[in-house]
Amino acid sequence: MVRSRLQLRVWGLGALLVLAGGVGPAVAVQPSDMLLPDTTRGYVSMPDMAALQVHWNATQLGQLMQDPAMEPFVADLGRQLRQKATRLHQTLGLTLDDLRNVAGGEASLALVEPAAGQAAVVALVDVTGHLDRVQELLDKVDRHLQERQAQAQTQEINGAALKVYTLPKEADDRQPREAVFFLHEDMFCGSDNRAVAAAILGRFAQSTGDQLATQPAYRAIMTRCQAEAGPLAADLRWFLDPFGFVDAVRAARPPAPKKKGKDLAKIFAAQGFSAIQGIGGYVHLCADDQYELLHRTMIYAPAVPGSKDTNDKYVLAARMLNFPNGGTLAPAHWVPREVAFYASLNWEVQRAFDASETLVDALIGQDGAFQDILDGIREDQVGPQIDLRSQLVGHLGQRATIITDYILPITPQSERWMLAIETTDPTELIRTVNRTMESDPNAKRREFEGHVVWEISDEEIDLPELTIEAPVFDPLLVGADEARSSSKENGSLPSSAVCVAFNQLLVASHFDFLVKVLVEASEHEMLASSLDYQMVMQRFDQMGAGQICARLFSRTDENYRPTYELIRTGRMPESESLLGKLLNALLGEGDEDVLRPQRIDGSKLPDFEMVRRYLGPAGITVGSEEDGWVATGFMLSKQAP
Numbered sequence: 001m002v003r004s005r006l007q008l009r010v011w012g013l014g015a016l017l018v019l020a021g022g023v024g025p026a027v028a029v030q031p032s033d034m035l036l037p038d039t040t041r042g043y044v045s046m047p048d049m050a051a052l053q054v055h056w057n058a059t060q061l062g063q064l065m066q067d068p069a070m071e072p073f074v075a076d077l078g079r080q081l082r083q084k085a086t087r088l089h090q091t092l093g094l095t096l097d098d099l100r101n102v103a104g105g106e107a108s109l110a111l112v113e114p115a116a117g118q119a120a121v122v123a124l125v126d127v128t129g130h131l132d133r134v135q136e137l138l139d140k141v142d143r144h145l146q147e148r149q150a151q152a153q154t155q156e157i158n159g160a161a162l163k164v165y166t167l168p169k170e171a172d173d174r175q176p177r178e179a180v181f182f183l184h185e186d187m188f189c190g191s192d193n194r195a196v197a198a199a200i201l202g203r204f205a206q207s208t209g210d211q212l213a214t215q216p217a218y219r220a221i222m223t224r225c226q227a228e229a230g231p232l233a234a235d236l237r238w239f240l241d242p243f244g245f246v247d248a249v250r251a252a253r254p255p256a257p258k259k260k261g262k263d264l265a266k267i268f269a270a271q272g273f274s275a276i277q278g279i280g281g282y283v284h285l286c287a288d289d290q291y292e293l294l295h296r297t298m299i300y301a302p303a304v305p306g307s308k309d310t311n312d313k314y315v316l317a318a319r320m321l322n323f324p325n326g327g328t329l330a331p332a333h334w335v336p337r338e339v340a341f342y343a344s345l346n347w348e349v350q351r352a353f354d355a356s357e358t359l360v361d362a363l364i365g366q367d368g369a370f371q372d373i374l375d376g377i378r379e380d381q382v383g384p385q386i387d388l389r390s391q392l393v394g395h396l397g398q399r400a401t402i403i404t405d406y407i408l409p410i411t412p413q414s415e416r417w418m419l420a421i422e423t424t425d426p427t428e429l430i431r432t433v434n435r436t437m438e439s440d441p442n443a444k445r446r447e448f449e450g451h452v453v454w455e456i457s458d459e460e461i462d463l464p465e466l467t468i469e470a471p472v473f474d475p476l477l478v479g480a481d482e483a484r485s486s487s488k489e490n491g492s493l494p495s496s497a498v499c500v501a502f503n504q505l506l507v508a509s510h511f512d513f514l515v516k517v518l519v520e521a522s523e524h525e526m527l528a529s530s531l532d533y534q535m536v537m538q539r540f541d542q543m544g545a546g547q548i549c550a551r552l553f554s555r556t557d558e559n560y561r562p563t564y565e566l567i568r569t570g571r572m573p574e575s576e577s578l579l580g581k582l583l584n585a586l587l588g589e590g591d592e593d594v595l596r597p598q599r600i601d602g603s604k605l606p607d608f609e610m611v612r613r614y615l616g617p618a619g620i621t622v623g624s625e626e627d628g629w630v631a632t633g634f635m636l637s638k639q640a641p
Helices: 004-017 049-058 060-066 068-084 086-092 096-102 131-147 194-205 216-229 242-252 264-270 316-320 349-355 357-364 369-379 388-395 426-438 480-489 511-522 531-543 556-568 578-587 608-614
Strands: 040-046 107-112 120-126 151-157 160-166 178-184 187-191 236-240 278-287 291-300 341-346 396-406 415-423 443-448 451-457 495-501 504-508 550-555 617-625 628-635
Touching (some): 049 060, 049 278, 060 291, 096 120, 120 194, 131 151, 151 194, 216 278, 216 291, 216 628, 316 349, 316 357, 349 357, 396 556, 426 443, 426 495, 504 511, 531 617, 531 628, 556 608
Antiparallel strands (some): 040 107, 120 187, 160 178, 236 278, 443 451, 550 617, 617 628
16 A cells, blocks of 8 residues: 555545535534644645535536536546545545535644654544434444454543554554544544544643644734635635645655655755745635635745845845735736736846855755856857856846747647746847857747747757655656657647847747737737736725735636646646646656656546636735735636626
């Protein structure tokens, strides 16, 4: 049962997320965040399961899942989930239906790190009104685990019975596995760690000061999101300690041969990114009769004592996390009307470039490597011989924009993106770009609409290999070989492009996408004038959004279509989109030479033209604050006025 404990946690989270029917109104029992320890690294809570189900059914996404055209896929997905969830059943003797049957109020799941190198999963469910069902469930669990030759014992703690089952040790287990249960004050608990469950029981009797609710990052995030939400109750609350979560996930995995290379998580933590102490927020469904989905999220990252000066809140490479508020960040005139996704942010690019020096050195594993690279670019007799800092980065401003669209038919290469960074001196930047491209044998100079566009053919180049060990994936390697092989199968290699236009440095994944931007800018087909964009911005105005550092807009039907079609045709692992590469990194097995299997069979999904009727426009704004960043986002109905 390789990785059984990790998959238990993953599918246990999925179980709580899909709990649905047969529940009554929540009552005042102990909140789960008062029972869980402050070493909780990941947490999801649904405060009222009944309200969650009602609100979900009222959304267009909920209606989509009930559409008759989706019925074959929904039924098949349920079958797939039940098959995956057998590991949960094997370890704790629980099924998704069991948990749904006993839920009476809040349901939560937590990943806890009780000590370094240890991890525990905890499920807490308010079972008010369903005590008889809980006893039936406990009897069923007992029979199942006894059949698996588990050794059972009962421990009395604070007047409650803690039932502990010790399962026979298997080959990939670090230590004998446990299945632990208790029912106390209308709260049902299932865990795989006796000490953690016992400590939870102890918190019923008294506040011990080590609860999740008192953890500084969690408390700051929930307080800030509650202030934004006001009287609107959350359908879901969540929290993640990013670096602690990585450690806990690693501890949950069975022993594996140690990989060569760098530890990405440790490098980023050591480079000051551990200043990000927590991420979390509130999610509302069918909120205020205006929003399909409304969410508030905070990234809690207070200033680090010992930073170099008052302008730097953080240290080392984390100093690049500087996103000043200012401006509306509305789409410029050159952003085409028909894009799937738009995002723009304020970022001090030059400071970020300088701050990245220690990170690059750490990734390469050699002090001074960053400066050696700059020296090489400047002094290489067959290269561009430019000073990257002064001649390129020195001419960049403080606003970056990214847009995406796609081309038909949908293939793994269909999604197109373009990055734009404003320039403070376009004339000098053009000289630098031309000089750089002229030294590249794969770059071809072309002219279009009065602009010089450099088309770059992607050819295989021998590069030194850099292997990064991450908790589950290798983000610098996954997808690279697949992208080349997919392009070859289609008979062509991708052609990217670079241009300086509209006082912007434009870098596009596809040459024809950059051409589209140049053409439609001259025809005044602007995103800013489109009805759906204006509708989303009006909602932000009604919210009274303050100063922001980033703005995002998505036509979710267009934005999700490439992903949907690739899942439907079983080709998502081949995707070269930003989302596809992220999924490959998260879900892959760490071998860049092996294409990961698709985890969900989407062959029964209906035609996308049916699905798009349920997917409306969405937006997000982000503001920088003293202790981090706060994001507010929503999705509107497809027929929103």
